[in-house]
Amino acid sequence: MNSQAPRYFALIPAAGVGARMAASGPKQYLKIGGKPMLRHAIDAFLFSELIAHTYVVVSADDPFIDSVVPSHGVTVLRCGGATRMESVQNGLAALAGTLRENDWVLVHDAARPGLDEALIEKLITSTGEHPVGGLLALPVVDTVKRSIAGEVGTVSREGMWLAQTPQMFRYRLLRDALAAATDSARDPRQVTDDASAVEALGLSPKLVEGHPRNMKVTMPGDVRLAEMYLATAQPELL
Ligand SMILES: Nc1ccn([C@@H]2O[C@H](COP(=O)(O)OP(=O)(O)OP(=O)(O)O)[C@@H](O)[C@H]2O)c(=O)n1
Numbered sequence: 001m002n003s004q005a006p007r008y009f010a011l012i013p014a015a016g017v018g019a020r021m022a023a024s025g026p027k028q029y030l031k032i033g034g035k036p037m038l039r040h041a042i043d044a045f046l047f048s049e050l051i052a053h054t055y056v057v058v059s060a061d062d063p064f065i066d067s068v069v070p071s072h073g074v075t076v077l078r079c080g081g082a083t084r085m086e087s088v089q090n091g092l093a094a095l096a097g098t099l100r101e102n103d104w105v106l107v108h109d110a111a112r113p114g115l116d117e118a119l120i121e122k123l124i125t126s127t128g129e130h131p132v133g134g135l136l137a138l139p140v141v142d143t144v145k146r147s148i149a150g151e152v153g154t155v156s157r158e159g160m161w162l163a164q165t166p167q168m169f170r171y172r173l174l175r176d177a178l179a180a181a182t183d184s185a186r187d188p189r190q191v192t193d194d195a196s197a198v199e200a201l202g203l204s205p206k207l208v209e210g211h212p213r214n215m216k217v218t219m220p221g222d223v224r225l226a227e228m229y230l231a232t233a234q235p236e237l238l
């Protein structure tokens, strides 16, 4: 019987280049509401009493992080990889010996500045007892089209969700799932989120309804939308 109380850690992959944003530098350092995007994500975890510590994965030569990271509660891991998955894998590997096998890891995109303590608590209280883990997500409410070589069709939206982050899994399970995804014949670039690696093991994580404010800032037009969400009071949780 494991008598240790559960521990929750945040891991923020922040080693991307923001190609789709096409800004002058990596998008995670763009100011959103006067504060770098990455710092919004960090602060959500710092303000949460449930998170024991936060780790941020950046590229080895990142010149910006030292002016953004706070002086407490956060450790920078300069081990970013060529893909989001690699950055997460490298970050988890760097925490071997620090994290216990059954510690919960909440992986959250630096590109999602709208996360807040309420959503973190909702994910943890909804998932903490789940045998696999879970993630914030939004049910699809629009009709879904797929266009391939000019052929357009409609995909049933029954049971369809849009994955957000954090995605939370036990440290050992997540490391094993990502390692299996790397070893599999499947193109690892298909592993665009942490949950898909776990699902490839035949496991089903819990989907916990997130919020549109927790959007991923990807394209130039997303910056203003994210600022509008951040400018509003904390919304009632869905
Ligand atoms: N090699 C990479 C690629 C992405 N990320 C992180 O993964 C998150 C989600 O990725 P995405 O929104 O795609 O960011 P970028 O990869 O920077 O964007 P783009 O695909 O437009 O280049 C971001 O916080 C990004 O910093 C990472 O840590 N390491």
Ligand SMILES: C[C@](O)(CO)[C@H](O)COP(=O)(O)O
Residues within 6 Å of the ligand: 084, 109, 162, 163, 164, 165, 192, 193, 194, 216, 218
């Ligand atoms: C992890 C993620 O945010 C879930 O929707 C998404 O897969 C990240 O995709 P990206 O292309 O790395 O932004």
